[in-house]
Amino acid sequence: MDMKEQVYMLAIEKYKGIKDAAQSLHISPPALSIFLSNLEERSGVHFFDRIGKQFIPTQAGKIYLEHARKMINIRDDYEDELKKYIHGSSGTIRFGIHPRRTLYLLSQVLPRFSARYPDVELIPYGRTSLKWGTGLCHYQSHLGSSAFRIPLII
Numbered sequence: 054m055d056m057k058e059q060v061y062m063l064a065i066e067k068y069k070g071i072k073d074a075a076q077s078l079h080i081s082p083p084a085l086s087i088f089l090s091n092l093e094e095r096s097g098v099h100f101f102d103r104i105g106k107q108f109i110p111t112q113a114g115k116i117y118l119e120h121a122r123k124m125i126n127i128r129d130d131y132e133d134e135l136k137k138y139i140h141g142s143s144g145t146i147r148f149g150i151h152p153r154r155t156l157y158l159l160s161q162v163l164p165r166f167s168a169r170y171p172d173v174e175l176i177p178y179g180r181t182s183l184k185w186g187t188g189l190c191h192y193q194s195h196l197g198s199s200a201f202r203i204p205l206i207i
Contacts, residue, residue: 054128054132056121056124058121061085061088061089062092062100062114062118063118063121066108071085100117100118137172144174145174145175145176146175147176
């Protein structure tokens with residue numbers, strides 16, 4: 054996600070000015086100044102009062118910056134969750150298990166699995182072999198366990 058506008062505004066607030074903010078962003082001060090002027094013109098408000106060389110957020114600026122911080126946090130959370138998903142350390146696994154095996158297998162496997170993969174949600178379905186086999190065919194389950202060979206019809 055491109056959050057350039059929010060990052061630029063938060064940098065101006067952090068450094069209380071254009072020059073140091075621009076340096077931290079690796080852009081020129083005139084480019085950052087033009088960005089701020091265009092944003093203020095589009096919004097119809099000033100986000101910073103210029104007091105000497107310092108930029109102090111106006112009330113509108115404080116509102117903007119509060120929401121910009123929230124947006125950056127949401128982006129960071131999203132990117133963290135996406136990385137976990139991509140690397141297989143988060144998500145949901147639905148699986149069918151025969152009701153007679155449920156208590157024994159789940160009590161043995163689930164605690165260890167959950168300790169190793171805390172961000173993966175396991176959803177067991179106590180089903181007969183035929184029903185969870187059908188669930189696999191219809192993408193309702195990701196895997197299943199059976200003592201019988203089940204023909205998989207796709």
